[in-house]
Amino acid sequence: MKKYWFVYSLYWQEGLSRRASFFMERFRSLVVLLSFYYLWSALLTHRTSFAGYDRSQMITYVLGMNILRSLVFAGKSDEIAWEINRGVLSGYLLKPVNFMAYAFSRDLSEKSINLLSALIEVCVLSKVLGIAIAWPHRWDTWVWFIMAMAGAVVMNFLLSFIVGCWGFWTAESGGPRFCLELLLEFSAGAFFPLSVLSRPLQAFLQKLPSPYLVFFPLNIFLEKLNPTQITYGIMTQFLWILVLAGGTRLVWMRGLNAYAAQGS
Amino acid sequence: MPATVIEAVALSKHFRVMQKAPGLKGALKGLFSRVYRDVHAVKEISFSIKEGELVGFLGPNGAGKTTSLKMLSGLLHPSSGQAHVLGFVPWHRERRFQKQFTMVMGQRTQLWWDLPAWDSFLLNKEIFEIPDAEFETTAKELTRLLEIEDLLEIPVKKLSLGQRMKAELACSLLHSPKVLLMDEPTIGLDVMMQQKVRQFILAYNQRRKATILLTSHNMDDVSELCSRVILIDHGRILFDGPLSEIHKRYGDGKLADVMRTVFSEQRVH
Numbered sequence: 001m002k003k004y005w006f007v008y009s010l011y012w013q014e015g016l017s018r019r020a021s022f023f024m025e026r027f028r029s030l031v032v033l034l035s036f037y038y039l040w041s042a043l044l045t046h047r048t049s050f051a052g053y054d055r056s057q058m059i060t061y062v063l064g065m066n067i068l069r070s071l072v073f074a075g076k077s078d079e080i081a082w083e084i085n086r087g088v089l090s091g092y093l094l095k096p097v098n099f100m101a102y103a104f105s106r107d108l109s110e111k112s113i114n115l116l117s118a119l120i121e122v123c124v125l126s127k128v129l130g131i132a133i134a135w136p137h138r139w140d141t142w143v144w145f146i147m148a149m150a151g152a153v154v155m156n157f158l159l160s161f162i163v164g165c166w167g168f169w170t171a172e173s174g175g176p177r178f179c180l181e182l183l184l185e186f187s188a189g190a191f192f193p194l195s196v197l198s199r200p201l202q203a204f205l206q207k208l209p210s211p212y213l214v215f216f217p218l219n220i221f222l223e224k225l226n227p228t229q230i231t232y233g234i235m236t237q238f239l240w241i242l243v244l245a246g247g248t249r250l251v252w253m254r255g256l257n258a259y260a261a262q263g264s
Numbered sequence: 265m266p267a268t269v270i271e272a273v274a275l276s277k278h279f280r281v282m283q284k285a286p287g288l289k290g291a292l293k294g295l296f297s298r299v300y301r302d303v304h305a306v307k308e309i310s311f312s313i314k315e316g317e318l319v320g321f322l323g324p325n326g327a328g329k330t331t332s333l334k335m336l337s338g339l340l341h342p343s344s345g346q347a348h349v350l351g352f353v354p355w356h357r358e359r360r361f362q363k364q365f366t367m368v369m370g371q372r373t374q375l376w377w378d379l380p381a382w383d384s385f386l387l388n389k390e391i392f393e394i395p396d397a398e399f400e401t402t403a404k405e406l407t408r409l410l411e412i413e414d415l416l417e418i419p420v421k422k423l424s425l426g427q428r429m430k431a432e433l434a435c436s437l438l439h440s441p442k443v444l445l446m447d448e449p450t451i452g453l454d455v456m457m458q459q460k461v462r463q464f465i466l467a468y469n470q471r472r473k474a475t476i477l478l479t480s481h482n483m484d485d486v487s488e489l490c491s492r493v494i495l496i497d498h499g500r501i502l503f504d505g506p507l508s509e510i511h512k513r514y515g516d517g518k519l520a521d522v523m524r525t526v527f528s529e530q531r532v533h
Contacts, residue, residue, distance in 0.1 A: 003387075003390035003393075006387055006390045007387070010379065010383060010387060014376060014379060017378045017379065017419075087372070088372075090339050090372070091372065093339055093357065094337055094339065094366070095362060095388075095391050096362040096391060096393075097391050256341075257341050259340070259341075260279060260340070261334050261339040261340055
């Protein structure tokens with residue numbers, strides 16, 4: 001366990017040693033946040049609510065979206081396919097280390113750097129712009145919200161890992177990965193709440209894992225779900241984690257048999 | 265009688281490789297119709313290496329040397345055949361096996377580019393679960409032998425190739441491996457640095473009774489380090505025996521010239 005903690009710490013150090021990349025990434029995140037804020041502020045100028053969210057809830061969703069994007073989607077798993085194709089994976093396979101645990105540790109490191117930065121940005125922005133955040137009224141909301149976020153982090157890691165493993169069979173995993181990430185973020189509610197979409201499309205998306213990455217945790221935070229819906233959602237997340245974990249193991253084991261260790 | 269540490273029996277590896285016709289026309293054609301061919305990189309090679317031996321694994325580019333090392337290290341699953349290293353099947357990647365061997369690839373680094381080499385050392389300490397006292401002693405010994413004590417706190421990206429290579433060697437040996445698979449350990453180094461690395465490899469082999477299998481295109485590496493050589497070409501072993509036997513059979517000239525003769529004529533049995 002200690003080795004993975006050390007990996008986490010080293011990626012922190014490495015992340016902070018690249019100052020220019022770090023600040024540019026934060027600048028990009030701030031621009032995205034401001035764009036969404038002004039877009040939704042404009043849409044709600046002459047309305048009291050939109051798609052079931054009042055102004056305060058919608059702005060809170062936008063700010064929460066920024067934080068959850070930093071937590072759920074940030075990570076280094078998008079490098080896995082490249083590491084396989086270039087033979088960088090060999091360096092890990094030669095050592096007594098579990099690559100999945102290693103990859104998860106470095107993802108967590110990246111996530112925590114981004115999360116901390118996103119929290120600071122959101123706090124500063126809400127203070128400067130005088131945004132009224134719709135905080136939860138009940139303490140147990142926080143417990144469910146944290147559980148749902150943890151589930152979302154694990155689900156997205158497993159999904160990214162499976163996609164990264166395409167690198168075992170093709171050197172062209174970049175294109176499909178980009179499309180999948182875009183679709184995933186759209187269907188996760190990382191651009192807007194899914195209730196904006198038509199009911200049939202919403203019903204279809206609910207059958208996928210993606211709404212449980214952003215839309216579900218944020219609706220818990222906004223207290224828009226009753227206890228039954230929350231329990232159902234958490235259990236669904238758990239089932240998705242089991243399915244994805246099984247899929248990850250299968251793809252990884254088969255991939256190792258096909259691994260050509262090119263370039264190393 | 266020293267024990268057998270590395271054993272390969274009829275080890276083979278085939279790859280399926282995509283072929284592309286040259287030029288833009290070939291690239292466009294490849295979008296719709298792809299042609300693959302089977303490459304037989306290693307063909308039923310068999311050999312065994314005893315504890316403490318330092319063996320040179322030689323052959324021209326594409327002969328199958330690196331593929332063989334990758335199978336012995338457990339990176340590649342063979343298409344057929346068997347291998348045992350320290351009694352383990354390498355591609356099962358058991359922890360106990362991984363803690364006793366290392367593979368040094370001259371063109372690849374495990375050091376973290378933006379951080380000092382010492383951080384990579386500490387990471388390996390955790391990964392290989394090296395006790396504190398043992399780590400301190402080994403790290404001190406390796407960095408002294410390789411003369412890199414003063415370089416450990418400088419970010420790796422600021423080191424020269426030779427300094428990086430030495431730090432890489434030290435990092436790979438922190439867990440005191442019993443078996444070293446080395447792929448071109450002196451590639452890209454200047455003559456002085458090559459000499460230092462060679463001296464270090466020899467000292468490590470003698471002090472620790474480590475078993476070493478190394479590939480190199482540098483015949484000085486081979487003549488100074490290896491008493492036994494295995495020659496491979498087109499995936500097949502052409503010769504396996506003492507270095508002196510090669511000279512006896514093919515002349516006393518420079519080893520590089522002798523090798524050229526051997527591989528161009530492929531007359532060795």
